[in-house]
Amino acid sequence: MEYDICSIGSALVDLTFKIDDEFVKQIEQKGIVKGGMTLIEKDDQNELVEELIQSGKIPDKACGGSATNSVVAASLFxxxxxxxxxxxxDENGKFYLEDLSQNGINHNSNLINSEMPSGQCLVMVSDDAERTMCTNLGINSEFSAQNVDEEIIKNSNYLFLEGYLLASPEGFDSFKKAFNLAKKYNVKVALSLSDIFIVNTFKEELKELISISCDLIFCNEGEASEFANSNSEEEIFKFFKNYSPKLLVTQGPKGCIGYDEEGPINIPGIEANAIDTNGAGDMFAGAVISSLNQSKNLKQSAEFGCFAASKIVQNSGPRLIQEEYVKIKENFSSY
Structure with missing residues (x-):
């Protein structure tokens, strides 16, 4: 079977809580960076979850993982x-695979009997709609190059990768195999840098990977500045052009900037009453890649991405119900 998009990423189940400024201060004292992603041991994650539940908070449970959120959006578009x-x-593993199937996504994962649990992400959304994530990779840390399917990549138009997977022990080797296979079969590669923590920790590994083959890079302003070691838009673009012919840098409510072979791209933000930014970047990437697969250029695809992202931030959680994706596509046509 041929696919528009194949993806490799961490399988995570999200537990999302609303938190107040006082709890933000508490987690910052524990070294958790507000607005970022922190890797955390399972016991420490359980302790935070228990503390939130004891305070009367009720979590929303949903399948997550950055690449998965993007692929779900692309599938529903x-x-x-x-x-x-x-x-x-385990319960989370079954929940996750059922979710993929319900959203029309094929996969090569089986339920693995292991002492390691399925991955879980604690998502805490503060009053300013910023999301802070504490992730326990669980069994994702055992993902290896053996899990990279050559036939699937060979028969895909795009390979989409999330930088988060580099945090697993064999993530780099897995990615290197995937990048080389994409190059071998002329499959386009799109990479999300994912988080400033990933860029900080794996900068040289990222450079090596995108030197193999890369057609499009997604990142936010902080990740772009950290990777290029500059706050200058001109210098950032100059740096990334050494690695990729296409770049999109998201700017939150301001929209996005970037470039392709036709020149610079500047898409203004769309006014939205944001209550939760969790999943906004994932929605953006999924919408863009889906649009590119439908023969739109990068500027048109980025416009659709900004439109889709403006809808997800008005809801709680990283996903919408399936019918909303259909509405987004229909409404964008007349936008």
Whole structure:
């Protein structure tokens, strides 16, 4: 079978809580960076979850993982998608695989009997709609190059990768195999840098990977500045052009900037009453890649991405119900 998009990423189940400024101060004292992603041990994550539940907070449970959120969006916008990931033989693992199937996404994951649980992400949304994530990778840390399927990549138009997976022990080797296979079969590669923590920690690994093959890079302003070691838009673009012919830098409510072979791109933001930014970047990437697969250029695709992202931030959680994706596509046509 041929796919528009195949993806490799961490399989995570999100537990999302609303938190107040006082709790933000508490987690910052524990070294958790507000607005970022922090890797955390399972016991420490459980302790935070228990503390929130004891205070009367009720979590929203949903399947997450950055690449998965993007692929779900792409699938519901009309692209055929495949997900490479691993889950444990537990409640979260079953929940995750069922979610992929319900959203029309094929996968190569089985429930693995392991002492490691399925991955879980604690998402805390503060009053300013900023999301702070504490992630326990669980069995995702066992993802290896053996889980990278050559036939799937060979028969795909795009390979979409999330930088988060580099945090797993064999993430780099897995990515290197995937990048080389994409190059071998002339499959376009799109990479999300994912988080400033990933850029800080794996800068040289990222450079090596995108030197193999890369057609499009997604990042936000902080990640772009950190990777290019500059706050200058001109210098940032100059740096990334050494690695990729296309770049999109999201700017939150201000929209996005970037470039392609036709020149610079500047898409203004769309006014929205944001209550939760979790999943906004994932929605943006999924919408863009789906649009590119439908023969739109990068500017048109980025416009659709900004439109879609403006809708997700008005809801709680990283996903919308399936019918909303259809409405987004229909409404954008007349926007």
């Amino acid at each position: 009309g692209s055929s998608c495949f997900m490479s990931c691993i889950v444990g033989d």
